[in-house]
Amino acid sequence: GAVVSQHPSRVICKSGTSVKIECRSLDFQATTMFWYRQFPKKSLMLMATSNEGSKATYEQGVEKDKFLINHASLTLSTLTVTSAHPEDSSFYICSAKSGQETQYFGPGTRLLVL
């Protein structure tokens, strides 16, 4: 199956700082990438959908100025959590797909804001 990587796998930061998470499709070109957030023992919550070269579409209730998404190429999308606060601590997972194919997920990034 297709491989999606995320970096870093885990990050700890101080409150007020910004954190960037990278999502890469390693063996295919991803026309669309998705960013999810997952709380402990809960399902995945879609945050935003991004298509290469265009602005991301954010789900209702997700602050686009806080969660900046860039999808600059067909293999890379980044999520930047700006001015992070402890309530932003979570497991962030990206996924990618090519055309109408199904989504393939990355391994996730665990963010802890102190």
Add this chain to the structure above:
Amino acid sequence: QKEVEQDPGPLSVPEGAIVSLNCTYSNSAFQYFMWYRQYSRKGPELLMYTYSSGNKEDGRFTAQVDKSSKYISLFIRDSQPSDSATYLCAMKGAQKLVFGQGTRLTINP
């Protein structure tokens, strides 16, 4: 009413048992149905992907879709301790993927 309902469990069965995991849904526009397996602190891994009603088998896994009842199932035969994980059903129509809550499964040796 949630679009996708899935019993969160936890479900605990002995090794070798047949496991049945289920989801119901309300949106008749859903056409694609998936099962993902997620190990603790890892991203979801695609297990099965089906489009039409009926059964699809892959090794020890069988996915079943009944569109008339809006009900999907995943069966695991000869369950192994390594199958212990959270299983998420997911489905989509023309738009975004919608996930069930996930069922936490433990296979006891």
